[in-house]
Amino acid sequence: MCGIVGYIGKASAPSILISGLKRLEYRGYDSAGMAVIEDGKVVITKAPGKVAALNERARNEWPASRFTDSRAGIAHTRWATHGPPTEANAHPHADQSGGIALVHNGIIENYRPLRTRLEAKGHLFLSETDTEVLSHLVGDCYQGDLFQAVCDALHQVEGTFGIAVISATEPGRIITARRGSPIVIGVGDGESIIASDASAIISHTRQVIYLEDNDIAIVTADHVEIRDLNRVPVTREVAELGFDAEAAEKGGFEHFMLKEIHEQPDALRNAIRGRLDFNLGTSVLSGMGTSPRDLAEVQRVILLGCGTSLHAGLVGEYAFEDLADTHAEVHQAAEFRYRNPLVNRSDLVVAISQSGETADTLAAVREANQKGAFVMGLCNVVGSTIARETGRGVYLHAGPEISVASTKAFTCQVAVLLMMALKLGRGRRFSRDEGMRLAREIEAIPTLVEQVVAQSDAISRIAKSYADNEHAFFIGRGYLYPVALEGALKLKEISYIHAEGYHAAELKHGPIALLVDGTPVIALANDVPGKDKTLGNVEECRARGARILGIITSGDHEAAAAMDDVIEVPACHPLVATIPTAVALQLLAYHIARHRGCEIDQPRNLAKSVTVE
Numbered sequence: 001m002c003g004i005v006g007y008i009g010k011a012s013a014p015s016i017l018i019s020g021l022k023r024l025e026y027r028g029y030d031s032a033g034m035a036v037i038e039d040g041k042v043v044i045t046k047a048p049g050k051v052a053a054l055n056e057r058a059r060n061e062w063p064a065s066r067f068t069d070s071r072a073g074i075a076h077t078r079w080a081t082h083g084p085p086t087e088a089n090a091h092p093h094a095d096q097s098g099g100i101a102l103v104h105n106g107i108i109e110n111y112r113p114l115r116t117r118l119e120a121k122g123h124l125f126l127s128e129t130d131t132e133v134l135s136h137l138v139g140d141c142y143q144g145d146l147f148q149a150v151c152d153a154l155h156q157v158e159g160t161f162g163i164a165v166i167s168a169t170e171p172g173r174i175i176t177a178r179r180g181s182p183i184v185i186g187v188g189d190g191e192s193i194i195a196s197d198a199s200a201i202i203s204h205t206r207q208v209i210y211l212e213d214n215d216i217a218i219v220t221a222d223h224v225e226i227r228d229l230n231r232v233p234v235t236r237e238v239a240e241l242g243f244d245a246e247a248a249e250k251g252g253f254e255h256f257m258l259k260e261i262h263e264q265p266d267a268l269r270n271a272i273r274g275r276l277d278f279n280l281g282t283s284v285l286s287g288m289g290t291s292p293r294d295l296a297e298v299q300r301v302i303l304l305g306c307g308t309s310l311h312a313g314l315v316g317e318y319a320f321e322d323l324a325d326t327h328a329e330v331h332q333a334a335e336f337r338y339r340n341p342l343v344n345r346s347d348l349v350v351a352i353s354q355s356g357e358t359a360d361t362l363a364a365v366r367e368a369n370q371k372g373a374f375v376m377g378l379c380n381v382v383g384s385t386i387a388r389e390t391g392r393g394v395y396l397h398a399g400p401e402i403s404v405a406s407t408k409a410f411t412c413q414v415a416v417l418l419m420m421a422l423k424l425g426r427g428r429r430f431s432r433d434e435g436m437r438l439a440r441e442i443e444a445i446p447t448l449v450e451q452v453v454a455q456s457d458a459i460s461r462i463a464k465s466y467a468d469n470e471h472a473f474f475i476g477r478g479y480l481y482p483v484a485l486e487g488a489l490k491l492k493e494i495s496y497i498h499a500e501g502y503h504a505a506e507l508k509h510g511p512i513a514l515l516v517d518g519t520p521v522i523a524l525a526n527d528v529p530g531k532d533k534t535l536g537n538v539e540e541c542r543a544r545g546a547r548i549l550g551i552i553t554s555g556d557h558e559a560a561a562a563m564d565d566v567i568e569v570p571a572c573h574p575l576v577a578t579i580p581t582a583v584a585l586q587l588l589a590y591h592i593a594r595h596r597g598c599e600i601d602q603p604r605n606l607a608k609s610v611t612v613e
């Protein structure tokens with residue numbers, strides 16, 4: 001999704017802006033631009049497409065001195081919402097005078113009436129964007145103090161924003177503000193960097209300040225002053241970033257996605273480490289902030305998420321019901337606040353989000369808070385908005401996930417949900433011994449995943465023979481049904497093969513009409529309860545000519561005999577089996593996409609963090 005970088009300090013602003021934008025590329029975008037202050041003027045350059053195209057344009061069109069001498073500027077990668085990804089619609093946008101430039105993430109909902117009002121005053125707009133309206137509004141409010149102008153403008157807008165603004169007449173400062181769209185300020189030595197995501201900051205400094213909603217900051221090279229929109233000073237802590245720049249690089253892998261698949265044993269170890277108590281046969285998740293008595297009062301668990309996080313929630317639903325005897329339900333987060341959900345004080349609401357910034361999940365969190373539920377976050381990105389707004393929860397500790405397609409976040413989400421279910425279950429039905437046994441199964445997850453990751457080359461060979469198909473079906477039942485959905489999502493998003501996930505029993509209720517000779521059906525037929533029925537469904541597909549790729553338990557000859565091809569995953573607890581099985585499907589999707597020559601880390605039309613509704 002859109003990315004913001006701003007720089008003010010002693011170094012070349014354009015070079016730092018470009019390298020910052022490159023670090024945000026993983027979020028997905030379709031045009032880019034930057035603005036710097038030079039000799040009392042704001043100079044803006046934009047380009048549709050990649051950051052490399054913007055860099056090339058600036059290098060070709062700008063005098064070399066602008067690169068060496070400019071000390072302040074703002075830049076942006078845009079993911080189109082209002083108007084197509086053209087140069088005109090790309091950010092930064094100037095105001096009517098051309099002396100102010102602004103970059104913006106989020107959506108200004110009342111931009112149409114604002115635009116009409118400004119047009120009546122003689123403003124001319126060059127783009128279709130809501131952002132240009134905001135920059136004109138700031139210009140309209142400007143009376144010699146950019147900070148005051150931004151405050152006055154933001155009082156008039158409805159919607160969400162993370163912004164950075166510069167003015168030709170105030171070259172020594174950048175004004176930045178947020179409401180619903182993250183802004184982080186890196187505090188360096190004689191330099192400050194503003195970004196929508198800490199990845200753009202980490203190579204400069206680890207000292208950061210996270211803005212809260214309705215904060216507005218005056219940022220200079222050596223000072224950050226934060227106020228609210230009424231100019232009242234507020235205090236925000238300086239935090240220390242916990243991951244380093246190298247961790248965000250590819251580390252020798254061809255794609256971030258492959259690196260992140262391979263990182264899973266370690267990511268899972270980090271997610272599990274110190275959280276299992278083998279003496280008491282339970283888990284220790286202090287971030288949940290719950291006493292055994294609090295947990296005893298929980299009557300229902302509501303899991304919220306989108307996309308891959310929604311699928312993790314579906315596995316969690318089974319886990320809470322089976323392990324903790326607790327009624328659980330999953331809600332697609334975007335729908336939650338529109339259906340007037342019945343939520344009460346005895347509900348435990350778990351918001352699942354890798355980025356912690358997904359707008360729909362955040363809105364659902366706010367709805368659940370309104371209804372008085374006990375809300376917690378299950379996020380990967382530390383300090384993200386959902387993590388902060390829930391105020392309690394469990395971090396995944398999976399490390400930065402750069403590839404747009406989520407992999408290690410999913411398996412860590414499932415592992416953490418299993419630990420949450422163990423904790424709840426221990427207070428309800430598990431004896432100490434049963435709890436200890438499940439804790440041992442969870443502890444073994446990283447080793448199980450290692451055994452699947454080691455098969456990457458073999459899976460690549462199988463993948464090659466499926467790479468020319470344009471359709472595929474994934475089937476599973478029980479705990480493996482959500483994994484079938486996730487397998488189909490992974491394949492479709494990175495290979496552009498039309499893939500559908502179904503409950504194994506559901507195909508015969510309609511979709512089986514689509515099976516013709518050679519249609520791939522990926523059957524999750526691990527040796528867990530329900531396997532025999534899934535094998536029956538496999539026969540139904542085979543009878544229609546489908547080609548069956550089975551994910552089976554190692555050494556299961558009966559299941560192997562029912563398949564055309566197999567990928568074996570180690571035997572384990574049926575709920576735990578969701579994790580190695582998902583990893584096998586991640587590798588399958590990755591290798592199919594690679595054989596098809598797809599742009600794996602940044603699939604078309606997709607963004608890493610979806611901060612619009």
Ligand code: F6R
Binds near residue numbers: 306609
């Ligand atoms: C798919 C994928 C998306 C995200 C979804 C939610 O591979 O990455 O479906 O899972 O956009 O994102 P988070 O987890 O950041 O809330």
